[in-house]
Amino acid sequence: MNKSFIFMLMVIMLIMLICSLISIVSKKSIIDFQKSSPFECGFNPMSHKRLPFSVHFFLIAVIFLIFDIEIIIIVPLITTMKSTLMMYWFMTALLFIMILIMGLFYEWHNGLLNWTN
Known part of the structure; x- marks a missing residue:
């Protein structure tokens, strides 16, 4: 027989x-209701679904x-910056930053940045 086949x-x-040793030796834990239920974002999935x-x-x-997303776009x-034409790079960066600033002013104008309401 071939040595690689035997190996x-x-x-x-x-x-x-x-x-098989792992399955024999491992402890089978008692299934607990709290351990087997999903938990996400601090909400109990077994409670009422229409809570505010x-x-x-x-x-x-x-x-x-x-x-x-800003970080994902700004890093590239x-x-x-060095490998492209500086004018096109500057226009792209300026357009991206202007969109971000317009979004910030929109949030500020509509009171979305107030955490006390």
């Missing part, structure tokens, strides 16, 4: 042995996403 067969046997949603939590999540802008 592959031994590796497969070793993997099967290790998997926190607007502040939603706004924090949206602002986080906005800043995350900075890294391509």
Whole structure:
């Protein structure tokens, strides 16, 4: 027989042995209701579904996403600064920053940045 075939067969046997030992030795925990139920965003999924949603939590999540996307777009802008024509790079960066500033003024004008309401 070929040596590589024997080696592959031994590796497969070793993997099967290790998997069976792990399944035998591992402790089977008692299924607990709290451990098996899903938990997301601090809400109990077994409670009423039509409870009022926190607007502040939603706004924090949206602002986080906005800043995350800003970073994803700004980093390549900075890294391509030397390799492109400076006028096109400057116009692209200026347009992106103006869109961000307009969005900030829109949020500020509509009172979305007030956390006390």
